[in-house]
Amino acid sequence: RAIIGPLTAIIGHFGRISEGNYQNKIDISHNDELGKVMQALQSMQVKLGFDMNESKRVADESLRIKIGLDSATTNVMIADTNGIVIYANRAVLDMFKQGIADIRKVFPNFDPDKLIGQNIDVFHKNPAHQRQMLQGLSTTHKTTIKIGTRSFNLAANPVINSAGERLGICVEWLDITAELAVQEEINALVNA
DSSP: OTTHHHHHHHHHHHHHHHTTOOOOOOOOOOOSHHHHHHHHHHHHHHHHHHHHHHHHHHHHHHHHHHHHHHHOSSEEEEEETTSBEEEEOHHHHHHHHHTHHHHHHHSTTOOGGGOTTSBGGGGOSOHHHHHHHHHTOOSOEEEEEEETTEEEEEEEEEEEOTTSOEEEEEEEEEEOHHHHHHHHHHHHHHHO
16 A cells, blocks of 8 residues: 555656646655655656746747748748748748749749748759858848849848857848839930
Protein backbone atom coordinates (compact mmCIF):
# COMPACT_ATOMS: atom_id res chain seq x y z
CA ARG A 1 0.00 0.00 0.00
CA ALA A 2 2.87 2.36 0.81
CA ILE A 3 4.21 1.92 -2.71
CA ILE A 4 1.08 1.35 -4.80
CA GLY A 5 -0.73 4.49 -3.56
CA PRO A 6 2.06 6.95 -4.45
CA LEU A 7 2.77 5.15 -7.76
CA THR A 8 -0.90 5.42 -8.71
CA ALA A 9 -0.77 9.15 -7.85
CA ILE A 10 2.39 9.60 -9.93
CA ILE A 11 0.79 7.84 -12.91
CA GLY A 12 -2.28 10.07 -12.54
CA HIS A 13 -0.12 13.20 -12.44
CA PHE A 14 1.76 12.09 -15.55
CA GLY A 15 -1.54 11.52 -17.33
CA ARG A 16 -2.89 14.97 -16.43
CA ILE A 17 0.41 16.65 -17.35
CA SER A 18 0.39 14.87 -20.73
CA GLU A 19 -3.11 16.32 -21.28
CA GLY A 20 -1.75 19.84 -20.69
CA ASN A 21 -2.80 20.29 -17.05
CA TYR A 22 0.16 21.90 -15.24
CA GLN A 23 -1.76 22.84 -12.06
CA ASN A 24 -1.74 19.44 -10.31
CA LYS A 25 -1.36 19.36 -6.53
CA ILE A 26 1.63 17.08 -6.06
CA ASP A 27 2.55 15.98 -2.54
CA ILE A 28 6.27 16.77 -2.18
CA SER A 29 6.38 16.47 1.60
CA HIS A 30 8.05 13.03 1.71
CA ASN A 31 11.79 12.62 1.30
CA ASP A 32 11.99 8.91 0.53
CA GLU A 33 12.55 7.50 -2.98
CA LEU A 34 8.94 7.97 -4.05
CA GLY A 35 8.94 11.44 -2.46
CA LYS A 36 11.97 12.36 -4.58
CA VAL A 37 10.12 11.12 -7.68
CA MET A 38 7.18 13.35 -6.67
CA GLN A 39 9.56 16.32 -6.16
CA ALA A 40 11.09 15.74 -9.59
CA LEU A 41 7.60 15.46 -11.07
CA GLN A 42 6.64 18.78 -9.45
CA SER A 43 9.78 20.43 -10.89
CA MET A 44 8.99 19.03 -14.32
CA GLN A 45 5.39 20.24 -14.09
CA VAL A 46 6.49 23.78 -13.17
CA LYS A 47 9.06 23.89 -15.98
CA LEU A 48 6.60 22.55 -18.56
CA GLY A 49 4.02 25.10 -17.39
CA PHE A 50 6.49 27.96 -17.83
CA ASP A 51 7.63 26.60 -21.20
CA MET A 52 4.05 26.30 -22.44
CA ASN A 53 3.23 29.84 -21.30
CA GLU A 54 6.35 31.16 -23.06
CA SER A 55 5.50 29.20 -26.22
CA LYS A 56 1.98 30.63 -26.17
CA ARG A 57 3.35 34.16 -25.67
CA VAL A 58 5.74 33.75 -28.62
CA ALA A 59 3.00 32.22 -30.78
CA ASP A 60 0.62 35.08 -29.94
CA GLU A 61 3.33 37.60 -30.77
CA SER A 62 4.06 35.87 -34.08
CA LEU A 63 0.35 35.77 -34.90
CA ARG A 64 0.04 39.52 -34.27
CA ILE A 65 3.00 40.16 -36.58
CA LYS A 66 1.56 37.87 -39.27
CA ILE A 67 -1.85 39.55 -39.08
CA GLY A 68 -0.15 42.94 -39.27
CA LEU A 69 1.88 41.92 -42.32
CA ASP A 70 -1.19 40.38 -43.94
CA SER A 71 -2.98 43.73 -43.55
CA ALA A 72 -0.05 45.88 -44.71
CA THR A 73 -0.19 47.56 -48.10
CA THR A 74 3.54 47.01 -48.62
CA ASN A 75 4.27 43.93 -50.75
CA VAL A 76 6.25 41.56 -48.51
CA MET A 77 7.65 38.09 -49.16
CA ILE A 78 9.84 36.02 -46.83
CA ALA A 79 11.99 33.04 -47.82
CA ASP A 80 13.95 30.63 -45.61
CA THR A 81 17.69 29.98 -45.88
CA ASN A 82 17.10 27.60 -48.80
CA GLY A 83 15.16 30.22 -50.75
CA ILE A 84 11.78 28.57 -50.16
CA VAL A 85 8.99 31.13 -49.89
CA ILE A 86 7.48 30.70 -46.42
CA TYR A 87 5.34 33.84 -46.36
CA ALA A 88 3.75 36.21 -48.86
CA ASN A 89 1.26 38.82 -47.70
CA ARG A 90 -2.00 39.60 -49.49
CA ALA A 91 -0.59 42.78 -51.03
CA VAL A 92 2.25 40.98 -52.83
CA LEU A 93 -0.06 38.19 -53.99
CA ASP A 94 -2.55 40.77 -55.33
CA MET A 95 0.30 42.57 -57.13
CA PHE A 96 1.36 39.32 -58.82
CA LYS A 97 -2.25 38.49 -59.75
CA GLN A 98 -2.64 41.90 -61.41
CA GLY A 99 0.47 41.31 -63.51
CA ILE A 100 0.05 37.57 -64.04
CA ALA A 101 -0.47 37.79 -67.82
CA ASP A 102 2.81 39.69 -68.28
CA ILE A 103 4.72 37.46 -65.84
CA ARG A 104 3.51 34.27 -67.53
CA LYS A 105 4.98 35.47 -70.83
CA VAL A 106 8.38 34.88 -69.21
CA PHE A 107 7.50 32.22 -66.61
CA PRO A 108 4.55 30.27 -68.09
CA ASN A 109 3.97 28.13 -64.98
CA PHE A 110 3.93 31.04 -62.52
CA ASP A 111 0.98 30.84 -60.12
CA PRO A 112 0.72 33.36 -57.26
CA ASP A 113 -1.67 31.05 -55.40
CA LYS A 114 1.06 28.39 -55.26
CA LEU A 115 3.92 30.74 -54.42
CA ILE A 116 4.32 29.62 -50.80
CA GLY A 117 6.47 26.51 -50.75
CA GLN A 118 8.21 27.36 -54.03
CA ASN A 119 11.79 28.51 -54.35
CA ILE A 120 12.30 32.21 -55.12
CA ASP A 121 14.19 31.01 -58.18
CA VAL A 122 10.81 31.07 -59.97
CA PHE A 123 11.52 34.79 -60.57
CA HIS A 124 14.97 34.40 -62.09
CA LYS A 125 16.35 33.10 -65.35
CA ASN A 126 19.76 32.62 -63.69
CA PRO A 127 18.94 31.14 -60.26
CA ALA A 128 22.56 30.28 -59.38
CA HIS A 129 23.64 33.93 -59.61
CA GLN A 130 20.64 35.07 -57.61
CA ARG A 131 21.15 32.40 -54.93
CA GLN A 132 24.83 33.32 -54.50
CA MET A 133 23.99 37.02 -54.17
CA LEU A 134 21.26 36.38 -51.58
CA GLN A 135 23.40 34.01 -49.49
CA GLY A 136 26.09 36.65 -49.15
CA LEU A 137 23.61 39.42 -48.34
CA SER A 138 24.47 41.23 -45.09
CA THR A 139 22.65 44.55 -45.57
CA THR A 140 19.74 45.86 -47.60
CA HIS A 141 20.12 45.20 -51.31
CA LYS A 142 18.00 47.34 -53.65
CA THR A 143 17.57 46.56 -57.29
CA THR A 144 15.14 46.84 -60.18
CA ILE A 145 14.17 43.78 -62.18
CA LYS A 146 12.10 43.30 -65.30
CA ILE A 147 9.82 40.34 -65.78
CA GLY A 148 8.39 40.60 -69.25
CA THR A 149 6.87 44.06 -69.57
CA ARG A 150 6.67 44.47 -65.78
CA SER A 151 9.28 46.36 -63.77
CA PHE A 152 9.74 45.87 -60.04
CA ASN A 153 11.81 47.66 -57.44
CA LEU A 154 13.06 45.17 -54.85
CA ALA A 155 14.52 45.70 -51.39
CA ALA A 156 16.00 42.49 -50.00
CA ASN A 157 17.03 42.25 -46.35
CA PRO A 158 18.67 39.33 -44.58
CA VAL A 159 16.70 37.94 -41.63
CA ILE A 160 19.20 37.34 -38.82
CA ASN A 161 18.37 36.36 -35.23
CA SER A 162 19.96 37.80 -32.08
CA ALA A 163 22.61 35.06 -32.12
CA GLY A 164 23.73 36.16 -35.60
CA GLU A 165 22.25 33.11 -37.34
CA ARG A 166 20.80 33.64 -40.79
CA LEU A 167 17.13 32.63 -40.88
CA GLY A 168 16.22 33.73 -44.39
CA ILE A 169 15.49 36.81 -46.43
CA CYS A 170 12.70 39.37 -46.56
CA VAL A 171 11.92 40.99 -49.91
CA GLU A 172 9.75 44.05 -50.45
CA TRP A 173 8.31 44.35 -53.96
CA LEU A 174 7.06 47.48 -55.71
CA ASP A 175 5.53 47.29 -59.18
CA ILE A 176 6.78 50.43 -60.96
CA THR A 177 5.48 49.49 -64.42
CA ALA A 178 2.82 52.23 -64.49
CA GLU A 179 5.26 54.87 -63.19
CA LEU A 180 7.79 54.01 -65.87
CA ALA A 181 5.08 54.16 -68.56
CA VAL A 182 4.12 57.67 -67.39
CA GLN A 183 7.77 58.73 -67.42
CA GLU A 184 8.17 57.39 -70.94
CA GLU A 185 5.07 59.32 -72.08
CA ILE A 186 6.42 62.51 -70.54
CA ASN A 187 9.81 61.95 -72.19
CA ALA A 188 8.09 61.38 -75.53
CA LEU A 189 6.11 64.60 -75.12
CA VAL A 190 9.22 66.54 -74.18
CA ASN A 191 11.13 65.12 -77.11
CA ALA A 192 8.25 65.90 -79.49
